[in-house]
Amino acid sequence: MSGIELRDNTLVVRREPNQLDELAIAFSELLDQIGITHVYITGYVSILAGRARSTEAVDVLIEPIDESTAEELATMLETEGYWGPVMPLTSMYEMLANGDPIWVAPTGQVTPHLELKIVGDEFDRASLSHAITAQIDGKSIPIGPLELQIAYKLSLGAQKDIEDAVHLYTLFEETLSGSRLETWVHRLDVDAEYDRLRDA
Incomplete structure (x- = not known):
């Protein structure tokens, strides 16, 4: 049985995981092992919720991490068969500390990839602190509040x-x-766009 349902702050996705889902689930498990709080946001959330469109990147926000944690994550990722298609994973701390995302993908693959970024503004922080759960095929990942x-x-x-x-x-x-x-519509100053959305 397929279907998508939002129930008690959980997005229940009843379908076979696709390539993006598998990438997100596997990466989430690695971050959990190290204890890094994270959340998936933007385009991937729409695709997860059944929107048929392509994307090259799965956006994931993480809490600020120190250099030793970044090194631990980079080492674990390389051990588990990941690489940095644009910058080596050993550059992770420097990239993230500068506010730049770092790409992470299964070794030899460029797309799809994960785009890993440290939370930057209040909206990033809200996504992280108010994350809800998405369940796909018995696996759980955190996603930004819809x-x-x-x-x-x-x-x-x-x-x-x-x-x-x-x-x-x-x-x-x-x-x-x-x-x-x-509340978020007001904070992001998109009241007119939201009115059009509701009237559509």
Whole structure:
């Protein structure tokens, strides 16, 4: 049985995991082993929720980590068969400390890849601290709260981002928290875009 349901702050995804899901699940398990708090956000959340579109990157935010933790993660990733398609994983701490994302992918693969980034602004921090759970095929990963994802997508404004927001809003309109959604809409100053979304 396939289907997607938002229930008690859990996104239940009933389908076979795809390549992106498998990448996210495996990476999440490695981060959990080291104890790094993380959350998946933006485009991948829409795809996870059934939106049919392609993406090259799975965006993942992590809490700030020190140099030794970054080295431990880089070593574990290389041991487990990952590499940095753009910068070597040994550059992880330097890249993240500079506010730059670092790409992580299964060795020899460029796409899809994970785009790993330290939380930067209040919206990143809110995604991390208010993460909900997505369950895929009995596995769990943390994803950003859908209300914030919708408002953030509206703020990005590109066609694919608006379409992502429409998809999430239409699919989960009955189970979203209207007050939380409106709070993020105001904070991100996308009231006009949100009005258009609701009227669509």
